[in-house]
Amino acid sequence: MAQDNNTWSGRFSEPVAELVKRYTASVDFDRRLAPYDIQGSLAHAEMLTECKIISPDDLKDIRRGLAQIESEIASGDFEWSLDLEDVHLNIEKRLTALVGDAGKRLHTGRSRNDQVATDVRLYLRSAIDDLLVLIKSLQNALLDLAEKHTHTIMPGFTHLQVAQPISFAHHLMAYHEMMARDSERLKDARRRVNRLPLGSAALAGTSYPIDRRMVANTLGFEGLCENSLDAVSDRDFAIEFTACAALIMTHLSRFSEELILWMSPMVGFIDIADRFCTGSSIMPQKKNPDVPELVRGKTGRIHGHLVSLLTLMKGQPLAYNKDNQEDKEPLFDTVDTLTQTLRIYADMIPGIKVKPDAMRRAALQGYATATDLADYLVKKGLPFRDAHEAVALAVRHAEQKGCDLSEIGLSELREFSSLIAEDVYGVLTLEGSLASRNHIGGTAPEQVAAAIARARRT
Ligand code: ARG
Numbered sequence: 001m002a003q004d005n006n007t008w009s010g011r012f013s014e015p016v017a018e019l020v021k022r023y024t025a026s027v028d029f030d031r032r033l034a035p036y037d038i039q040g041s042l043a044h045a046e047m048l049t050e051c052k053i054i055s056p057d058d059l060k061d062i063r064r065g066l067a068q069i070e071s072e073i074a075s076g077d078f079e080w081s082l083d084l085e086d087v088h089l090n091i092e093k094r095l096t097a098l099v100g101d102a103g104k105r106l107h108t109g110r111s112r113n114d115q116v117a118t119d120v121r122l123y124l125r126s127a128i129d130d131l132l133v134l135i136k137s138l139q140n141a142l143l144d145l146a147e148k149h150t151h152t153i154m155p156g157f158t159h160l161q162v163a164q165p166i167s168f169a170h171h172l173m174a175y176h177e178m179m180a181r182d183s184e185r186l187k188d189a190r191r192r193v194n195r196l197p198l199g200s201a202a203l204a205g206t207s208y209p210i211d212r213r214m215v216a217n218t219l220g221f222e223g224l225c226e227n228s229l230d231a232v233s234d235r236d237f238a239i240e241f242t243a244c245a246a247l248i249m250t251h252l253s254r255f256s257e258e259l260i261l262w263m264s265p266m267v268g269f270i271d272i273a274d275r276f277c278t279g280s281s282i283m284p285q286k287k288n289p290d291v292p293e294l295v296r297g298k299t300g301r302i303h304g305h306l307v308s309l310l311t312l313m314k315g316q317p318l319a320y321n322k323d324n325q326e327d328k329e330p331l332f333d334t335v336d337t338l339t340q341t342l343r344i345y346a347d348m349i350p351g352i353k354v355k356p357d358a359m360r361r362a363a364l365q366g367y368a369t370a371t372d373l374a375d376y377l378v379k380k381g382l383p384f385r386d387a388h389e390a391v392a393l394a395v396r397h398a399e400q401k402g403c404d405l406s407e408i409g410l411s412e413l414r415e416f417s418s419l420i421a422e423d424v425y426g427v428l429t430l431e432g433s434l435a436s437r438n439h440i441g442g443t444a445p446e447q448v449a450a451a452i453a454r455a456r457r458t
Contacts, residue, residue, distance in 0.1 A: 026325050027080050030087045032332065034073050036122035037087055037115070038066050043218040044110055044198060053208050054105045061102035065095040086325075087119075088112050109208040110201060113232040113320040117197035120327070122219065124241055127335045128190045134342035135183045135248070139176055139455070141349035146172040146452055150445040153430045154269065154359035155368055162366025165430045168354060170443040173451055178251040180455070185244045193237045196221040200228035203319035229319040235309065235327050242306045245334045246299075252341060253299035256292035259352075263289050268358040273351030276344075291344055298337050305330035363430055364404055367395050372427045372436065373405060380419040390417045404428075 008016075016024075042063065049059040069091055072078040084090045089112075096103030146169040156166035196219065199205070199212035205228045212224050225231030262269035272289055280286035308330045316323055370391050377387035394416040398405050405413075406428040413420045426432045438444035440451075 021082060021085075024085065024322070025082050026086045026328065027082060027084065027090055029332065030116075030325075030328050031073075031080055031090070033087050033116075033119040033123055033328075034091065035070070036119040036126075037091055038070055039122060040115060040118045040198060040219065041091070041106060042066060043215045045106055046218060047211050047214045048105075048108060048208075050214060051209050051211055053108055053210070054102070058102040058105050061099035062095065062106055065099040065103060066091075068098055069094050086112070086116075088115055109206040109210050110198065111203075111232070113202050114197045114200040114228075116324075117200075117225075117232055118219075120235075120238065120331070121193050121195070121197065121221075124193050124238065124331070124335075125190060127339075128186050128193065128241065131335075131338060131342065132183055132186055134339065134346065135179055135186075138342050138346040138349070139179050139183075141346045142172050142176045142179070143452055143455055145169075145349055145352065145354075146176070146448070149354060149356075150448045150452070152354060152356045152359060153363050153434060155363040155366060156443070162362065162368050164371055165363045165368045165433045166443040167434060167445060167448055168356075168359065169445075169448045169452070173448060173455070175251065175255050176455055179248075180458075182244065182248045182251065185247065186241075189237070189240045189244050191222060192240065194220075194222045195225050195237075196223070197225045197231035200225065200231040203229055203232055233316065233319040233321070233324070235313055235324060238327055238331050239306070239309045239313065242302070242309055242331065242334050245338045246302050246306045248338060249295075249299040249302045249341065252345060253296045255345075256296040259292040260289050260296075267362070269355055269362070271353040271355065272348065273353070276348045276351060291348055295341050295345070298341065302334055302337060305334045360430070367398065367405055369405060369428050369430065369433045370395050372433045373424070375436075376424060376427045377417055377419055382417065382419060387417075 045054065045059050045062045048054040049056055069078065072094075078090075078094070080090055081093075084093050092103065092107060095106065149168040149172070150170075152168040153165050154168050154171065155162040156164050156171070196212065196216040198215050199210055216222075216224055259270065259272065261267055263272055272291070274287070276289075276291045277287045278290045280288065309327060312323055312326050373394065374384065374387040374391045377390060378384050382390070394405060394408070394413065397412075397416070398408055401408070406425060410420070410422060410424070413424065427436065435444050435446075438447055440447065
């Protein structure tokens with residue numbers, strides 16, 4: 001029986017059911033791989049020609065046809081067909097319509113299995129490169145803001161209780177540090193994304209005398225996937241990327257949580273520019289930090305994608321299984337969500353208005369310099385545990401009086417330890433506390449300024 005439009009081949013005696021066709025087709029979402037599919041096909045065709053598997057005339061036709069398809073897709077004139085299942089078959093069919101037999105020869109020595117794995121890797125490599133640029137701009141926004149606030153004092157928290165005074169710049173630089181690791185992780189994952197599956201064909205390799213290294217060089221891959229079964233089936237590179245993305249979102253979600261808290265009128269440390277906030281349809285006084293809230297919310301979605309991909313992989317025997325078609329939507333959505341999130345955060349950070357007075361008031365509230373008093377006593381010879389206890393009693397006394405440690409008179413303070421002298425007031429101030437933490441990683445303005453300078457250099 002001759003092959004018609006609705007059957008796969010002479011092997012089939014009836015067309016695929018309409019419902020099945022819709023269920024199995026991926027063209028609605030994998031069409032975004034088209035530029036990479038074309039790029040991969042060109043490299044493959046050039047290699048086939050070089051290895052004398054197809055003729056130079058075929059290559060000429062394939063190049064001409066793919067160029068036209070590329071412009072049809074770009075202009076929106078390309079007719080995507082659900083009947084042709086996916087991006088690969090859509091492009092191949094159009095190519096054959098445009099250039100005839102050369103189009104039918106393109107698939108020599110290749111399968112959609114190694115083709116799709118190559119396309120996804122090319123797509124992801126380019127996405128990673130764009131994301132690295134976006135992380136850099138977010139880091140620069142953090143540095144710009146931090147630079148202005150090495151002397152802006154706020155409470156540092158543990159358990160969300162006032163712990164010790166820190167600078168706002170120091171707090172921001174913690175996120176800069178997280179982003180630096182995020183960026184390292186992406187660069188490292190990129191090395192494993194950047195390997196060529198093409199040449200593995202369906203699963204076992206191909207009997208044609210192909211040159212895989214030539215294809216890898218043309219496409220800028222750093223190496224080859226060296227086992228054909230693994231090359232067509234594993235999506236660990238996509239899982240690894242999504243894990244990196246999940247961590248970036250986790251970091252941004254933590255930051256979001258803080259921005260939301262800081263913007264609450266009860267805290268009032270910052271204000272976020274109006275263009276990043278929304279109002280309420282019923283409460284006229286409201287200004288809501290929607291962007292950070294959504295970042296926090298969208299983090300759940302990316303964590304979900306990571307679990308989807310891990311689950312997608314875990315039950316699959318070697319080699320390719322159609323399950324893998326389900327890798328695309330979570331992966332694409334991860335890239336899109338992360339891209340938008342990084343972009344909006346880089347824009348929003350310069351629009352953060354800092355309120356140093358509120359920060360300072362809060363830092364003065366929770367006996368944030370108690371550790372400094374204990375350290376002062378230790379430096380005068382008291383064992384740390386005894387110093388800890390003496391200061392605990394002093395804090396209790398201050399609490400009963402309703403005042404700060406620095407507001408207790410000298411003779412009263414000396415009741416807790418006779419080692420206390422007039423110079424104690426130097427360490428009880430917020431500025432004194434900050435300045436004393438003067439080592440790499442500490443909150444002293446001098447150190448934070450040096451950290452910012454180091455970050456600018458890299
Ligand atoms: N659309 C498929 C995917 O995304 C392409 C590979 C299909 N291969 C196959 N033998 N059915 O995985």
